[in-house]
Amino acid sequence: MSTEFDVPLIIRGEIIESDGIEYGGRRGGVAFRTPDVAAHIAKLPLRTPSMMADLYALRFEDILDFLVALGDRLDVAQNRHIQQAFALSCRTSGLSESILRHHYAHIGAMFDRTEMRAMMERSCGVDYLEGWVDQGPSRFPGLQARTRAFGSRCVHVIAGNAPIVSILTVIRNALTRSDAIIKTPSNDPLTAAAIVRTMAEMAPDHPVTKHITVAYWKGGDERIEQALYDPRGVEKIVAWGGFDSVKHITRYLQPGIDLITQDPKLSGTIIGKEAFADDATLASVARRLALDIGAQNQEGCVSARVIYVESGTDEEGLERANRLGQLTFTALQALPEHLSTPHKAFDQALKSEIDAIRLQDEDFRVFGGRGNEGAVIVSQEDYPVDFSRTLACRVGNIVPIDSVETAVRSVNAYTQTVGIYPEALKTALRDRLAFQGAQRIVSLGGAATMQHNMERQDAIEPVRRMCKWVTEEEADGRQLETLAG
Incomplete structure (x- = not known):
């Protein structure tokens, strides 16, 4: 040795x-x-x-x-x-x-x-x-x-x-x-x-x-x-x-x-309907979401796992959520290498879960996840995958919802960071999220890339x-x- x-x-x-x-x-x-x-x-x-x-x-x-x-x-x-x-x-x-x-x-x-x-x-x-x-x-x-x-x-x-x-x-x-x-x-x-x-x-x-x-x-x-x-x-x-x-x-x-x-805690994301205002806004949101999923290869508690998106759950809403999933996966692959790369030791148990749900195309749409490049899983109903607590190695789960109330109810004492878009929604929800148990509330994209102070956690x-x-x-x-x- x-x-x-x-x-x-x-x-x-x-x-x-x-x-x-x-x-x-x-x-x-x-x-x-x-x-x-x-x-x-x-x-x-x-x-x-x-x-x-x-x-x-x-x-x-x-x-x-x-x-x-x-x-x-x-x-x-x-x-x-x-x-x-x-x-x-x-x-x-x-x-x-x-x-x-x-x-x-x-x-x-x-x-x-x-x-x-x-x-x-x-x-x-x-x-x-x-x-x-x-x-x-x-x-x-x-x-x-x-x-x-x-x-x-x-x-x-x-x-x-x-x-x-x-x-x-x-x-x-x-x-x-x-x-x-x-x-x-x-x-x-x-x-x-x-x-x-x-x-x-x-x-x-x-x-x-x-x-x-x-x-x-x-x-x-x-x-x-x-x-x-x-x-x-x-x-x-x-x-x-x-x-x-x-x-x-x-x-x-x-x-x-x-x-x-x-x-250890789990972190997540809430994205309001404003993300779908136009193509440019959606592309910007996708790049910022990719940061929250992929920065530091999702090794930290601050990294996003489950992403609640106010896209709606009807056919048009699912189309919007799937489009965000596709754009986010593409942005994930383009992150700079000092922030994120394909994971060198991809969790094989997680890989098996991804391979299994890929066959359930009525319930989930999977972008990526073929190798160690990471993946974005888009639920086709308003609930996350049943292995959401083990999401890692640059794998996120987008969950379409009709109302942000669903996202707020998902927050609990195990929740550390919540990234939110837009800022007005963050301001509107911050008190309620704190009541639920959230411990840090940030702008979308800032979960693992920026921190105002290092003495609170x-x-x-x-x-x-x-x-x-x-x-x-x-x-x-x-x-x-x-x-x-």
């Missing part, structure tokens, strides 16, 4: 590469070697909370300086660790090489000083991270209060569907002055390690370096998790991932450990929740004495 697929264990600036054991990657038959975390488990958690004091000797601007300098060293053309992470991800990720190349080429840009400051201002308020903030008058005369946001000792069980998860985890940990143990995933075991290894080479004794650990172990390994998930050393767990990974963690929850979940504020919001109160002693009688 090539040594480029050795994954180090990094504990607070210490690089450990010896005594590796082999694990299988999630795709491509590739394997990688990494040290047995169980042999080093005692060193992972920060058992003495006061050891976080060194982070509080730093100003917020000092931490920004550090992160900007780190970002400058993450150029994939120059950084061999990032190059190795890219090479391994090309074997293990669901993203194609051209998409991954774009991601890795822009890692450094994520460490933009202005955007990092804005992220923390929006999520926590820099003043709260820097010191004790007066809370204003109280209903009790003479009572004063000051609040400060403190970082916590966290385990981050991260997802590997895109490198940005590793990047955000490193940035969030530093800016909240937290202590992180990052458990990497089998479909991207090296990106977080590459970033943190660069950090250790740049400033091995810096407090930020000393408060981050990166490790891979197989989820559910009791030798590790039983020892690690202990409130004496871990205060919060930030878990990305599916039911199985979260189930492993919930076994260890107890008072003193806060679980912050960013679990799944309708929660994970950055804010990573902090402990501590309040200090000061009361007039004489008033307190009077209460004693």
Whole structure:
């Protein structure tokens, strides 16, 4: 096996590469070697909370300086660790090489000083991270209060569907002055390690370096998790991932450990009748819909799967829906390769489902899906395919409807992003969609290509929740004495 697929264990600036054991990657038959975390488990958690004091000797601007300098060293053309992470991800990720190349080429840009400051201002308020903030008058005369946001000792069980998860985890940990143990995933075991290894080479004794650990172990390994998930050393767990990974963690929850979940969701689309105003409008809608289905090869929770279209369900309405399906499939094939390509590991179970419904031409019209190019399935009734929850690999399902009420009723707590056309319809529906459970409502085409902020996800504020919001109160002693009688 090539040594480029050795994954180090990094504990607070210490690089450990010896005594590796082999694990299988999630795709491509590739394997990688990494040290047995169980042999080093005692060193992972920060058992003495006061050891976080060194982070509080730093100003917020000092931490920004550090992160900007780190970002400058993450150029994939120059950084061999990032190059190795890219090479391994090309074997293990669901993203194609051209998409991954774009991601890795822009890692450094994520460490933009202005955007990092804005992220923390929006999520926590820099003043709260820097010191004790007066809370204003109280209903009790003479009572004063000051609040400060403190970082916590966290385990981050991260997802590997895109490198940005590793990047955000490193940035969030530093800016909240937290202590992180990052458990990497089998479909991207090296990106977080590459970033943190660069950090250790740049400033091995810096407090930020000393408060981050990166490790891979197989989820559910009791030798590790039983020892690690202990409130004496871990205060919060930030878990990305599916039911199985979260189930492993919930076994260890107890008072003193806060679980912050960013679990898989499904996203969809609502297109109003205005899309059919003329041929030019329909072509534009199709190109934007192709973005929501195909961007990042539909690997993210934000990607559209089921698309409700107010075309009508009579013969003319079905003709309109089928025309949109054809145009969308054509646009899907024309997406730029840094955004989308035919999937390199098309789900064969999904392929079998597509082949089966192709024979049901009275119920479904299928555009594409012959190979790995993706597909657009157009239902010929107002309901989605029965395998809609497994749509992936650039496969979308257009569902014709007579009224957007049908689409609104389909939204629930499992819905993450809803792309909508036109804007007026988005404005009209946004409150109702939020009531139903939708967590992000965007312009059609913007689901996986644009995001205003990176500190909110799944309708929660994970950055804010990573902090402990501590309040200090000061009361007039004489008033307190009077209460004693």
